Amino acid sequence: MKRIFTFCLVLFSAVMTLSAQQTIHHRSSTFSPELLADGRVAFRLNAPNAQSVELTGDMLPEQEITTEHGTWKRAGVVALERKEDGVWEYISEPLPSSYYNYNFILDGVRITDPANVYTVRDIASTFSLLIVPGGKGDMFSVQDVPHGTVSRVWYEVCDKQHKARRMSVYTPAGYAEGKEHYPVLYLLHGMGGDEEAWLGLGRAAQIFDNMIAQGRMTPTIVVMPNGNMAQEAAPGESHEGLIHPEAMLPRTMDGSYEEQFIDIVNYVDNNYRTIADADHRAVAGLSMGGFHSLHIAQYYPGVFGYVGLFSAAVFRGDATKSEVYRDSDKRLKELFEAQPKLFWIGIGKEDFLYKENVDLREKLDKLGYPYIYHESEGGHIWRNWRDYLVLFGEQIFK
């Protein structure tokens, strides 16, 4: 028994050391972030030679900064204090249960926390992740409940640029073992995002697992495609290599995504046990994904019985670019003539797209088209989109 234990230690040490052959430093032995008993959180970085270490993240109060380009709000920044052993530390105020992202700024360079292995990518930035449990954060945490399956699936496309494109698919717990058919939610990301966005920053798989387990949401297949038609897959997952986000701008709002969206729906209906009718099909998205959701729902009236616009860019598409954006009022009329069961709008009071959503509501009111409206605090941020997904998820397929 001692022998095997010693062997384990030797093997483990060897793995750690030999893994370090390919780099140099072992992982940090500093514990960070640490949830203290009183609800405060200690953030620590082992950096004896640093000149300055700061923390920035959405657990800190926002700061207003004024530059020659104008006044902006940004996440707060606080200095860590250097301890005698070379470990820098900042202890927060007690943090409410929630999902937080943060970075350290080490001598002016924004880095992730080397002691926290869990990171999440937002467009081309990487953050360290912290979930404070015991309240709202629990919805975004993995809980001891049945879990759905998350798959990265390549579907064939008829596209001048690609043979296949990648999407993420969530199938609810029990799908693999059962024979049942399920409704489908198509969940669309914003500009700069991709098929990973709702799973990473959006915590979509955790939200669905938890809501379904609590009986607050109908077990649903959720399809998260990549809305950048210039991309076949997320950075690093494409044969085109690492594409700089700016390279994606073309072909995100030129109508081509909306035009081919029915191919995605057909692929899903052909390859998953779906209930293939409007009453069991929803489309929702954030920001640009809200724009896409609106235009997809308009372009295919009667196909989606539930539509969700989360902080949507409801600016009309360019009618010279695609028929998708032509006759938009007529298409909106057709959408509502098909009597969708839910048309849901969520927006934050400080969102830069707030005014556009006021205009949209005025138009819907004038035309007598029914919708549900949710107004939240805050701006164009993931914290809102996670909340909207919970609110929208409760209202679909009931």
Add this chain to the structure above:
Amino acid sequence: MKRIFTFCLVLFSAVMTLSAQQTIHHRSSTFSPELLADGRVAFRLNAPNAQSVELTGDMLPEQEITTEHGTWKRAGVVALERKEDGVWEYISEPLPSSYYNYNFILDGVRITDPANVYTVRDIASTFSLLIVPGGKGDMFSVQDVPHGTVSRVWYEVCDKQHKARRMSVYTPAGYAEGKEHYPVLYLLHGMGGDEEAWLGLGRAAQIFDNMIAQGRMTPTIVVMPNGNMAQEAAPGESHEGLIHPEAMLPRTMDGSYEEQFIDIVNYVDNNYRTIADADHRAVAGLSMGGFHSLHIAQYYPGVFGYVGLFSAAVFRGDATKSEVYRDSDKRLKELFEAQPKLFWIGIGKEDFLYKENVDLREKLDKLGYPYIYHESEGGHIWRNWRDYLVLFGEQIFK
């Protein structure tokens, strides 16, 4: 047209800025790593206030260091040079096509490259990833070939600690659309790894896609379970939260994984279109995963027709801990009496487990049990395990 383009720019800028609300710094606009035309690679970090920036990674020659604890090999370290604009730069020698991991060391702290969004986790360390194309690296890159589906699947377990555990499953291109049945490879990680290890550092999905497309491998379902019985899932994916790797040591080599392994096989046979016989079932693993593979194949003789030991810890398990490790010679005999189609051993000349593998071969030779042996350069490193997977993959299910 101009209007929509301007809107796109505004929306994109807003997303970048508002995303930055949650942090402070925009992503770096520095281009790194850059593959230069002559095969050299430029590594760059924008750090005007840094005192020193170094690069470490497996593209640099190893260095020997001697400390009071002994002499070790480690990845080389080179200094970057500070340019006038505050960007630090190192330009490598021309690099052969391969897969490389690297980090910067910024004022003594090991960080990932902020300009390279693609990172990979090894146990509790995170690296930036670089693939130099045009040769061997192409096998580990996403190519323009049909892609399999990668799923994270939770399977129910009878376990005192967990209700379900997580595994990664690769189904080959065409699986979802077809009706065919497939052979299954069970692919096991090493100590400190988890169900993400073969997909991340192992580039398993890319290797299978490429080998299948080249006709070098039979289309196969690949199951990558989590071999740490104390864990239900990889860090961040478990309801137990972020578990420090040391916490996983118990229950990795106590027989419990091997004992319940047949439950995984049954789950897969019940829920996937497998060919459920020994001629269409392989088990292989690296390091501790090689230990597991050997003991699983011994404990269930006649169940696995192909066995692969990659730099395996072939040390015998502790017989006082589990019947799995009892009567090991008898079990080995039973394994070979079932006439597996392939028993494959791969090890590097510098591997710290080399001697154990010599002993194993001597034993097999003495007993007249057939096996294939592959000896490579180098030690206990992922570069070897990716190569072994290619070599093993070519020989199974033919």
